[in-house]
Amino acid sequence: MSADDRRDPVDRGADDPPGRPPADHGRRRAAEPDPLAGSGGGLLDDLPETGRGYAPLDPPEDDRDQHGRAAGRHNADAAENGPAHRNPFHTPVEEPTPPPPPRDTTRREPAPEPPRPAAEDPLQPNVIPFRGAGPERATATPPRRAAEETGRAAPEHAEANTAAGNPGTGAGDPPRDPRDRGRGQDSGAPASVPPESTGRVEPSEGGQRPEEPAPRVSELDPHAYAQAERDAVYRVIRERRDVRVGFRTDPIPSEVLTRVLAAAHQAPSVGFSQPWDFVVVEDGETRSHVREMVQTQREEYARALPGARARAFSGLKVEAILDTPVNIVVTVDSTRGGRHTLGRHTQPQMSGYSTALAVENLWLAARAEGLGVGWVSFFEERALARALDLPPHLEVVAYLCVGYVDDFPPEPELSLGGWAKRRPLSWAVHRESYGRRGLPGEEPTSLLDETIAGIRPLNQRAINEARDRQDQMTKPPGSLGVLEDVSVQLAGLAGECPPPIPEPAAVAVFAGDHGVHAQKVTAWPQDVTTQMVHNFLNGGAVVNAFAEQVGTEVTIVDVGVVGDLPTVPGLLPRKVARGTADITQGPALTRTQAVYAIEAGVEVARDLVSAGNRCLVTGDMGIANTTPSAALIAAFTGFDPADITGRGTGLDEAAHEHKIEVVRRALEVNAVDPNDPTGVLAAVGGLEHAALAGFILGAAATGVPVLLDGVISGSAALAAAALSPASMNACFAGHCSAEPGHTVALRHLGLHPLFGLEMRLGEGSGALLALPMLQASVRALRDVATFDAAGVAGRA
């Protein structure tokens, strides 16, 4: 195999940003051979035959960040071998910005008291954690007080201030700049951005705000608008809504509609091509026809939804086509502007983007006029174009229902209904390169550090309430056994009693391959991993059947499958490498790869939670993965491999003995330190194990329960617990697998399995069967009458 052949296609992902000189801080140890010399570089190139057994090289200790991440090794390769390549989806925190000094999260040490979550305020954007969010909430400063303390106007009072002729200057405010003609305060920041919407919480200690005053924002630029005008701009952005209910039928005056269309027409456009047209539709027949098309698509969509989602969707209105006096169709002409439209030659999609900006302009202007707008997209675009008699070179970008409304919802309707949640701004902001998290003015941090810092202890008040309630329910105290503890823990996690019923739920099946497969630790060919992923995607596996049974959505995550996989909905391509290296020869992964996989898991958890899921379920697929699972369990618990290594998919006596020896050898070859969880994952774990650990941490940080499956999830949970002991507050053991190591892992973690049927399939199958138990425990806490209420006599 030539070096070029060995180069992994995933290495050929996004190049380094143009213009950035490749930093040479990925030095290899001088004495070590470079197995890939001349291969073109790339983060993943440390594993020449990944998945088929080769020990990767790790950089010297001083090249690592606080997670042991190798600093920019791919760039070093690039210096020798051409352009640098980045991981396809992640960029590590790396030099030249030094890693934040404080905490080594790869070591087990007491975590500092995390910042307290913001109080839930129905009028403010809902940030994740959604419900309860841990211990004694409601410590964040409400907007009004924050405004008083920072000298900024609170959003809901900004208009009142202006109306009363009080521009908001308070004692202690700096003198106003004479250029600030009639402006309110000196803050250049929008007065109306609440701290909650950033995902950041004001630091507090025991509910007190810190002594230090908030830093003053610099003077306004002379071109900035006056305070009231800026407030109006931010207000309309904040209060724009996609409206589907509560439209009034009264007509829209022509001059109002024209103003709104003129605003749309002033949108920015590529090369000033102004590629939009607006078709104003009032005709009832046309609208009825479009509505029928939407209805058909709606039914098709509903059929594809898992149970809990389908129930929620049945109550959602997706259009108001006949309810509004006017529909506006916004189209794009991608050919407009002639042959040489400035800026479109490299990015033909810019015409569509420009038109979307026109839609936003229309939407904001409409909101300012008191008009609601609902964007409908449940139709097949060409069919709609035909129905509207559009010329063939025009495409529909938006179908908008426009009219006056009874009210604007305080939050997006989908958020109010729990369909999806607003992601905090902090999740979306990266500094200099993807993965260096932090709002402007903050020290950038990594996703892993941010996640661990966000995990909170259980809320004691909610726990006490749940315990009291369990004792008052019409049943003998304790008679629901472990389910009582489950409901109490869920209350503590949510920070309220009763907690929300953990539905909808989503199972994520993390798939990866293993270099140790070469040691004949399993009877199954490695290709079965890839084949089973196809089977999952086609809906033909046990996980699909069980998920259907319990109304759960299935997501497959490729974190390290050797084979190529299709780009299809339901499969998240997060391949960090094509399998691990053989753990009997050296470490499975580099630390960098281990961190990437952990962070991939965190992101999947975040995405599923912000998509509205209230319970996450772990699943795995990876031929040979019970071997690294056993090695992880031995490393974290200290048990002998003979006591925790099982027969996996089925091995005879001799093969089982051999597998135990393989695990033993892996632990001899790789020094493992349980206080260095990332190091242990990199040494003897797998990509799906690392991602599962991240998935657990991500769930815990969002305050959402995570239901664990079998031995693979159990071994990953040991790593998660070592990274953050508090993450176990979010964990529930679905079942106990037939693998002996699973029992040991669960005991070590203090988790009580909900059932044991000697299952040993993985995929999330056992955890899915336990999901109704979790849900039932909450339903009982919520719905069962108390002795008093039901008039049932208590114990004599």
Ligand SMILES: O=C(O)c1ccc[n+]([C@@H]2O[C@H](COP(=O)([O-])O)[C@@H](O)[C@H]2O)c1
């Ligand atoms: O979940 C379990 O406890 C479990 C126990 C034994 C096997 N498995 C599944 O079987 C595969 C690994 O088995 P093996 O024998 O190839 O190591 C992998 O896809 C796992 O999901 C899963």
Ligand SMILES: Cc1cc2nc[nH]c2cc1C
């Ligand atoms: C067929 C098969 C299905 C699986 N599902 C999870 N692990 C598996 C292993 C095999 C071999």
